[in-house]
Amino acid sequence: MDYQTDNVFEAIWVGCAMLSYSVYSEILNKGNTPTKDSFWFTQTQIQIQAQQFCAKVIQPARLSQWTNADHTNNSYNYLRANGKLRRLTARGELRGNKEVPEELSQHSEFYLTISEEKLITIGQLTDWVNTKYTGIILGDHPQAMNLDIKPQELKPNNVSVSESKTETQDHPTKGCPSLNLISYLSDFLFKIKSGEIEVYNEFSVQFELAIFLRARLDNQYKIQLERNISLFDLNKSSFLKREMDIVIFDESKSEKYCIEIKYPNNGQYPEQMFSICKDIKFLEQLQEHGFSKSYELVIVSSDLYYINKGGSDIYDMFRKDKLLRGRIIKPTGRKDEELILDGKYRLNWIDMNGELKALIIPV
DNA sequence: GGATCAACCTAGGAGCGTTT
Protein backbone atom coordinates (compact mmCIF):
# COMPACT_ATOMS: atom_id res chain seq x y z
CA MET A 1 0.00 0.00 0.00
CA ASP A 2 1.27 3.46 -0.87
CA TYR A 3 2.21 5.67 2.03
CA GLN A 4 -0.19 8.47 3.01
CA THR A 5 -0.55 10.35 6.28
CA ASP A 6 -2.79 13.00 7.78
CA ASN A 7 0.11 14.26 9.89
CA VAL A 8 1.69 17.30 8.23
CA PHE A 9 4.93 17.02 10.20
CA GLU A 10 5.38 13.33 9.51
CA ALA A 11 4.89 14.06 5.80
CA ILE A 12 7.68 16.64 6.00
CA TRP A 13 10.07 14.16 7.59
CA VAL A 14 9.24 11.46 5.02
CA GLY A 15 9.40 13.98 2.17
CA CYS A 16 12.84 15.19 3.16
CA ALA A 17 14.08 11.64 3.84
CA MET A 18 12.87 10.54 0.42
CA LEU A 19 14.55 13.47 -1.31
CA SER A 20 17.76 12.63 0.52
CA TYR A 21 17.54 8.98 -0.45
CA SER A 22 16.89 9.88 -4.10
CA VAL A 23 19.95 12.13 -4.16
CA TYR A 24 22.02 9.41 -2.51
CA SER A 25 20.96 6.80 -5.10
CA GLU A 26 21.58 9.21 -7.97
CA ILE A 27 25.11 10.05 -6.81
CA LEU A 28 25.98 6.37 -6.38
CA ASN A 29 24.59 5.53 -9.83
CA LYS A 30 26.95 8.09 -11.31
CA GLY A 31 29.83 6.38 -9.55
CA ASN A 32 30.44 9.28 -7.18
CA THR A 33 30.54 9.44 -3.39
CA PRO A 34 27.89 11.43 -1.50
CA THR A 35 29.13 13.87 1.13
CA LYS A 36 27.43 15.65 3.99
CA ASP A 37 26.93 18.65 1.68
CA SER A 38 24.88 16.59 -0.79
CA PHE A 39 21.59 16.70 1.13
CA TRP A 40 20.58 20.35 1.36
CA PHE A 41 17.23 21.30 -0.20
CA THR A 42 15.08 24.39 -0.44
CA GLN A 43 11.97 24.51 1.68
CA THR A 44 9.88 24.42 -1.46
CA GLN A 45 11.49 21.19 -2.66
CA ILE A 46 10.69 19.53 0.64
CA GLN A 47 7.24 21.11 0.79
CA ILE A 48 6.28 19.79 -2.67
CA GLN A 49 7.58 16.32 -1.86
CA ALA A 50 5.80 16.24 1.51
CA GLN A 51 2.54 17.36 -0.07
CA GLN A 52 2.52 14.12 -2.10
CA PHE A 53 1.93 12.19 1.12
CA CYS A 54 -0.57 14.41 2.90
CA ALA A 55 -4.01 15.74 1.98
CA LYS A 56 -3.61 18.64 4.40
CA VAL A 57 -1.84 21.75 3.18
CA ILE A 58 1.88 21.82 4.05
CA GLN A 59 2.22 25.43 5.17
CA PRO A 60 5.66 27.06 4.69
CA ALA A 61 5.71 27.80 8.42
CA ARG A 62 5.96 24.06 9.08
CA LEU A 63 9.38 23.98 7.45
CA SER A 64 10.71 27.38 8.38
CA GLN A 65 9.70 27.24 12.00
CA TRP A 66 7.98 24.23 13.52
CA THR A 67 10.09 21.35 12.18
CA ASN A 68 13.26 23.42 12.02
CA ALA A 69 15.59 22.38 14.85
CA ASP A 70 17.51 25.63 14.43
CA HIS A 71 14.48 27.82 15.00
CA THR A 72 13.98 29.01 18.58
CA ASN A 73 10.22 28.45 18.46
CA ASN A 74 10.13 24.97 16.94
CA SER A 75 8.04 21.98 17.93
CA TYR A 76 10.06 19.23 16.26
CA ASN A 77 13.70 18.75 15.33
CA TYR A 78 13.18 17.02 11.99
CA LEU A 79 15.22 19.47 9.89
CA ARG A 80 18.45 21.43 10.17
CA ALA A 81 18.85 24.87 8.63
CA ASN A 82 21.66 26.50 6.68
CA GLY A 83 20.36 29.88 5.60
CA LYS A 84 17.37 29.14 3.43
CA LEU A 85 18.36 25.55 2.88
CA ARG A 86 17.17 22.56 4.90
CA ARG A 87 18.37 19.02 5.40
CA LEU A 88 17.09 16.06 7.42
CA THR A 89 18.37 15.81 10.98
CA ALA A 90 20.67 12.82 11.36
CA ARG A 91 19.84 10.17 13.93
CA GLY A 92 21.23 11.11 17.34
CA GLU A 93 22.31 14.54 16.12
CA LEU A 94 20.05 16.16 18.72
CA ARG A 95 20.26 13.37 21.27
CA GLY A 96 17.20 11.67 19.80
CA ASN A 97 14.94 14.51 20.88
CA LYS A 98 11.99 14.72 18.48
CA GLU A 99 14.21 13.90 15.53
CA VAL A 100 11.78 11.40 14.02
CA PRO A 101 7.93 11.31 13.96
CA GLU A 102 6.67 9.12 16.79
CA GLU A 103 4.02 7.29 14.78
CA LEU A 104 6.28 6.56 11.82
CA SER A 105 7.05 3.00 12.90
CA GLN A 106 3.37 2.16 12.48
CA HIS A 107 3.73 2.81 8.75
CA SER A 108 6.93 0.83 8.24
CA GLU A 109 5.32 -1.56 5.71
CA PHE A 110 3.94 1.20 3.48
CA TYR A 111 5.58 1.92 0.14
CA LEU A 112 7.13 5.01 -1.38
CA THR A 113 7.80 5.24 -5.09
CA ILE A 114 11.34 6.45 -5.74
CA SER A 115 11.15 5.97 -9.50
CA GLU A 116 9.03 4.01 -11.95
CA GLU A 117 10.81 0.77 -11.23
CA LYS A 118 11.97 1.42 -7.67
CA LEU A 119 9.92 1.13 -4.47
CA ILE A 120 11.07 1.48 -0.88
CA THR A 121 9.20 0.93 2.36
CA ILE A 122 9.03 3.46 5.16
CA GLY A 123 10.90 0.93 7.31
CA GLN A 124 13.72 0.65 4.78
CA LEU A 125 13.88 4.42 4.43
CA THR A 126 14.10 4.84 8.20
CA ASP A 127 16.87 2.25 8.38
CA TRP A 128 18.76 4.07 5.66
CA VAL A 129 18.47 7.37 7.56
CA ASN A 130 19.61 5.71 10.80
CA THR A 131 22.66 4.12 9.22
CA LYS A 132 23.98 5.38 5.88
CA TYR A 133 22.64 8.92 6.01
CA THR A 134 23.61 9.47 9.65
CA GLY A 135 27.04 8.02 8.92
CA ILE A 136 27.60 10.51 6.12
CA ILE A 137 26.26 13.54 7.99
CA LEU A 138 27.99 12.82 11.29
CA GLY A 139 31.01 11.19 9.75
CA ASP A 140 33.28 13.92 11.07
CA HIS A 141 31.67 13.79 14.51
CA PRO A 142 31.05 10.13 15.32
CA GLN A 143 30.76 10.94 19.02
CA ALA A 144 27.50 12.71 18.30
CA MET A 145 25.82 9.52 17.19
CA ASN A 146 25.84 7.74 20.52
CA LEU A 147 23.86 4.89 19.14
CA ASP A 148 26.08 1.89 18.90
CA ILE A 149 28.20 2.07 22.00
CA LYS A 150 28.22 -1.28 23.75
CA PRO A 151 27.47 -1.19 27.47
CA GLN A 152 30.87 -2.65 28.31
CA GLU A 153 32.52 0.28 26.57
CA LEU A 154 30.90 2.73 28.94
CA LYS A 155 32.83 4.20 31.78
CA PRO A 156 32.00 2.55 35.08
CA ASN A 157 30.11 4.92 37.33
CA ASN A 158 32.40 6.32 39.95
CA VAL A 159 30.11 6.26 42.93
CA SER A 160 32.15 6.68 46.06
CA VAL A 161 32.59 3.71 48.34
CA SER A 162 30.70 5.40 51.15
CA GLU A 163 27.71 6.03 48.93
CA SER A 164 27.51 2.66 47.21
CA LYS A 165 26.75 0.32 50.02
CA THR A 166 25.52 -2.67 48.07
CA GLU A 167 26.52 -2.45 44.46
CA THR A 168 24.66 -5.51 43.31
CA GLN A 169 23.01 -5.61 39.94
CA ASP A 170 19.26 -5.50 40.25
CA HIS A 171 18.65 -6.89 36.80
CA PRO A 172 21.71 -8.19 35.01
CA THR A 173 20.06 -8.94 31.68
CA LYS A 174 18.19 -5.79 30.67
CA GLY A 175 20.18 -2.79 29.49
CA CYS A 176 23.08 -3.82 31.74
CA PRO A 177 22.21 -1.58 34.72
CA SER A 178 25.25 -0.61 36.70
CA LEU A 179 23.45 1.73 39.09
CA ASN A 180 21.94 0.33 42.24
CA LEU A 181 19.37 3.03 42.82
CA ILE A 182 17.82 1.24 45.80
CA SER A 183 20.89 2.23 47.75
CA TYR A 184 20.42 5.88 46.80
CA LEU A 185 16.68 5.82 47.45
CA SER A 186 17.29 4.32 50.90
CA ASP A 187 19.79 7.06 51.68
CA PHE A 188 17.33 9.66 50.45
CA LEU A 189 14.59 8.32 52.74
CA PHE A 190 17.04 8.25 55.63
CA LYS A 191 17.75 11.94 55.14
CA ILE A 192 14.02 12.67 55.20
CA LYS A 193 13.71 10.63 58.37
CA SER A 194 16.61 12.44 60.00
CA GLY A 195 15.09 15.79 59.06
CA GLU A 196 17.99 16.75 56.81
CA ILE A 197 15.63 16.87 53.83
CA GLU A 198 12.11 18.23 54.21
CA VAL A 199 9.32 17.12 51.91
CA TYR A 200 5.79 18.49 51.95
CA ASN A 201 4.19 17.45 48.65
CA GLU A 202 4.90 15.33 45.60
CA PHE A 203 6.82 18.04 43.78
CA SER A 204 9.11 18.58 46.75
CA VAL A 205 9.95 14.86 46.78
CA GLN A 206 10.61 14.94 43.06
CA PHE A 207 12.90 17.96 43.16
CA GLU A 208 14.70 17.02 46.35
CA LEU A 209 15.38 13.52 45.01
CA ALA A 210 16.67 14.91 41.71
CA ILE A 211 18.99 17.30 43.55
CA PHE A 212 20.09 14.47 45.85
CA LEU A 213 20.89 12.17 42.91
CA ARG A 214 22.59 14.86 40.86
CA ALA A 215 25.00 15.51 43.70
CA ARG A 216 25.92 11.85 43.91
CA LEU A 217 25.86 10.33 40.46
CA ASP A 218 28.64 10.53 37.95
CA ASN A 219 28.43 13.26 35.31
CA GLN A 220 27.94 10.55 32.72
CA TYR A 221 24.31 10.31 33.85
CA LYS A 222 21.68 12.84 32.97
CA ILE A 223 18.84 13.37 35.44
CA GLN A 224 15.72 14.94 33.99
CA LEU A 225 12.23 15.60 35.33
CA GLU A 226 8.83 15.18 33.72
CA ARG A 227 10.46 13.92 30.56
CA ASN A 228 8.31 12.62 27.74
CA ILE A 229 8.92 8.99 26.73
CA SER A 230 9.44 10.19 23.15
CA LEU A 231 12.98 11.01 24.29
CA PHE A 232 13.68 7.29 23.87
CA ASP A 233 11.76 7.00 20.60
CA LEU A 234 8.93 5.21 22.38
CA ASN A 235 5.44 5.27 20.93
CA LYS A 236 3.11 6.92 23.42
CA SER A 237 0.15 4.79 22.28
CA SER A 238 1.81 1.76 23.91
CA PHE A 239 2.05 3.36 27.35
CA LEU A 240 -0.30 4.32 30.18
CA LYS A 241 1.48 7.64 30.63
CA ARG A 242 3.77 9.88 28.66
CA GLU A 243 5.84 11.70 31.25
CA MET A 244 8.34 10.10 33.58
CA ASP A 245 8.75 11.80 36.97
CA ILE A 246 12.51 11.29 37.11
CA VAL A 247 14.53 9.67 34.37
CA ILE A 248 18.25 8.90 34.60
CA PHE A 249 20.19 7.90 31.52
CA ASP A 250 23.68 7.90 30.13
CA GLU A 251 24.88 9.64 26.99
CA SER A 252 24.26 6.63 24.75
CA LYS A 253 20.89 5.87 26.36
CA SER A 254 21.98 2.27 26.74
CA GLU A 255 21.34 2.62 30.45
CA LYS A 256 18.08 4.21 31.47
CA TYR A 257 16.22 4.26 34.75
CA CYS A 258 12.86 5.72 35.68
CA ILE A 259 11.62 6.71 39.13
CA GLU A 260 7.92 7.37 39.57
CA ILE A 261 6.88 9.20 42.72
CA LYS A 262 3.65 9.28 44.67
CA TYR A 263 3.05 11.46 47.72
CA PRO A 264 -0.73 11.45 48.16
CA ASN A 265 -1.85 13.73 50.96
CA ASN A 266 -5.33 14.76 49.96
CA GLY A 267 -7.63 11.82 50.71
CA GLN A 268 -9.12 9.91 47.80
CA TYR A 269 -7.35 6.84 49.15
CA PRO A 270 -8.61 4.11 46.79
CA GLU A 271 -8.04 6.35 43.80
CA GLN A 272 -4.50 7.04 44.92
CA MET A 273 -3.93 3.32 45.49
CA PHE A 274 -5.03 2.68 41.92
CA SER A 275 -2.82 5.51 40.76
CA ILE A 276 0.19 3.81 42.41
CA CYS A 277 -0.69 0.55 40.62
CA LYS A 278 -0.95 2.50 37.38
CA ASP A 279 2.55 3.88 37.92
CA ILE A 280 3.87 0.36 38.47
CA LYS A 281 2.19 -0.85 35.27
CA PHE A 282 3.77 2.09 33.43
CA LEU A 283 7.18 1.07 34.79
CA GLU A 284 6.57 -2.50 33.64
CA GLN A 285 5.88 -1.12 30.16
CA LEU A 286 9.15 0.82 30.25
CA GLN A 287 10.96 -2.38 31.28
CA GLU A 288 9.46 -4.14 28.27
CA HIS A 289 10.91 -1.41 26.10
CA GLY A 290 14.48 -1.75 27.28
CA PHE A 291 14.71 0.24 30.50
CA SER A 292 17.49 -1.00 32.75
CA LYS A 293 15.56 -0.75 36.02
CA SER A 294 12.72 1.36 37.40
CA TYR A 295 11.32 2.19 40.81
CA GLU A 296 8.11 3.37 42.37
CA LEU A 297 8.72 5.60 45.39
CA VAL A 298 5.70 6.14 47.61
CA ILE A 299 5.51 8.34 50.70
CA VAL A 300 2.25 8.51 52.64
CA SER A 301 1.14 10.41 55.73
CA SER A 302 -2.01 8.44 56.48
CA ASP A 303 -2.39 4.95 57.96
CA LEU A 304 -5.38 4.37 55.66
CA TYR A 305 -2.90 3.06 53.12
CA TYR A 306 -1.58 0.22 55.24
CA ILE A 307 -3.78 -0.47 58.32
CA ASN A 308 -6.26 -3.28 57.69
CA LYS A 309 -9.65 -1.66 58.22
CA GLY A 310 -11.60 -3.92 55.93
CA GLY A 311 -12.71 -3.16 52.41
CA SER A 312 -12.12 -5.30 49.37
CA ASP A 313 -10.15 -5.61 46.15
CA ILE A 314 -7.58 -2.84 46.07
CA TYR A 315 -7.97 -2.16 49.82
CA ASP A 316 -7.08 -5.80 50.51
CA MET A 317 -3.98 -5.65 48.34
CA PHE A 318 -2.67 -2.60 50.17
CA ARG A 319 -3.93 -3.11 53.70
CA LYS A 320 -4.30 -6.86 54.21
CA ASP A 321 -2.17 -8.83 51.74
CA LYS A 322 0.39 -6.05 51.25
CA LEU A 323 1.01 -7.56 47.83
CA LEU A 324 0.14 -5.90 44.51
CA ARG A 325 -0.48 -8.33 41.68
CA GLY A 326 -2.75 -9.38 38.83
CA ARG A 327 -5.92 -7.64 37.66
CA ILE A 328 -6.73 -4.36 39.36
CA ILE A 329 -9.94 -2.43 38.66
CA LYS A 330 -10.31 1.31 39.23
CA PRO A 331 -12.21 1.29 42.52
CA THR A 332 -14.28 4.45 42.03
CA GLY A 333 -16.36 6.12 39.35
CA ARG A 334 -17.67 3.88 36.60
CA LYS A 335 -15.11 1.20 37.42
CA ASP A 336 -14.46 0.89 33.71
CA GLU A 337 -10.68 1.12 33.93
CA GLU A 338 -8.47 -1.81 34.78
CA LEU A 339 -4.88 -2.92 34.50
CA ILE A 340 -3.04 -6.19 34.89
CA LEU A 341 0.31 -6.27 36.64
CA ASP A 342 2.74 -8.80 35.21
CA GLY A 343 4.79 -9.02 38.39
CA LYS A 344 4.06 -9.29 42.10
CA TYR A 345 5.14 -6.45 44.35
CA ARG A 346 5.51 -6.83 48.10
CA LEU A 347 4.74 -3.67 50.10
CA ASN A 348 7.40 -3.37 52.78
CA TRP A 349 6.55 -0.10 54.48
CA ILE A 350 9.44 1.86 55.93
CA ASP A 351 8.87 3.91 59.06
CA MET A 352 9.70 7.58 58.59
CA ASN A 353 9.08 10.71 60.59
CA GLY A 354 5.92 10.72 62.70
CA GLU A 355 3.06 9.46 60.57
CA LEU A 356 5.12 9.23 57.40
CA LYS A 357 5.74 5.82 55.87
CA ALA A 358 7.47 5.04 52.61
CA LEU A 359 7.74 2.32 49.99
CA ILE A 360 10.42 1.55 47.44
CA ILE A 361 9.07 -0.82 44.82
CA PRO A 362 11.64 -2.05 42.29
CA VAL A 363 10.08 -2.96 38.94
C1' DG B 1 8.86 31.99 -1.42
C1' DG B 2 9.80 32.23 3.19
C1' DA B 3 9.13 34.01 7.98
C1' DT B 4 6.38 35.62 11.80
C1' DC B 5 2.63 36.25 14.81
C1' DA B 6 -1.47 35.40 17.20
C1' DA B 7 -5.59 32.92 17.74
C1' DC B 8 -7.42 28.56 18.45
C1' DC B 9 -7.67 23.67 20.14
C1' DT B 10 -6.95 19.95 23.39
C1' DA B 11 -5.39 17.07 27.18
C1' DG B 12 -4.33 16.85 31.78
C1' DG B 13 -4.44 18.34 36.35
C1' DA B 14 -5.74 21.24 40.43
C1' DG B 15 -9.22 23.16 43.20
C1' DC B 16 -13.41 23.11 45.32
C1' DG B 17 -18.26 22.48 46.20
C1' DT B 18 -21.66 18.76 46.40
C1' DT B 19 -23.23 14.17 47.27
C1' DT B 20 -23.03 9.71 49.44
Add this chain to the structure above:
DNA sequence: AAACGCTCCTAGGTTGATCC
Protein backbone atom coordinates in the same frame (compact mmCIF):
# COMPACT_ATOMS: atom_id res chain seq x y z
C1' DA C 1 -14.73 11.14 55.78
C1' DA C 2 -14.62 9.71 51.26
C1' DA C 3 -15.96 9.99 46.65
C1' DC C 4 -17.64 12.44 42.79
C1' DG C 5 -17.82 15.70 39.24
C1' DC C 6 -17.70 20.26 37.50
C1' DT C 7 -14.98 24.38 36.33
C1' DC C 8 -10.94 26.66 35.50
C1' DC C 9 -6.13 26.99 34.29
C1' DT C 10 -1.98 25.88 31.83
C1' DA C 11 1.18 24.01 28.57
C1' DG C 12 1.86 22.17 24.38
C1' DG C 13 0.39 21.66 19.87
C1' DT C 14 -2.11 23.36 15.50
C1' DT C 15 -3.66 26.56 12.12
C1' DG C 16 -4.07 30.38 9.06
C1' DA C 17 -3.48 35.29 7.99
C1' DT C 18 -0.22 38.57 7.06
C1' DC C 19 4.17 40.64 6.28
C1' DC C 20 8.81 41.03 4.12
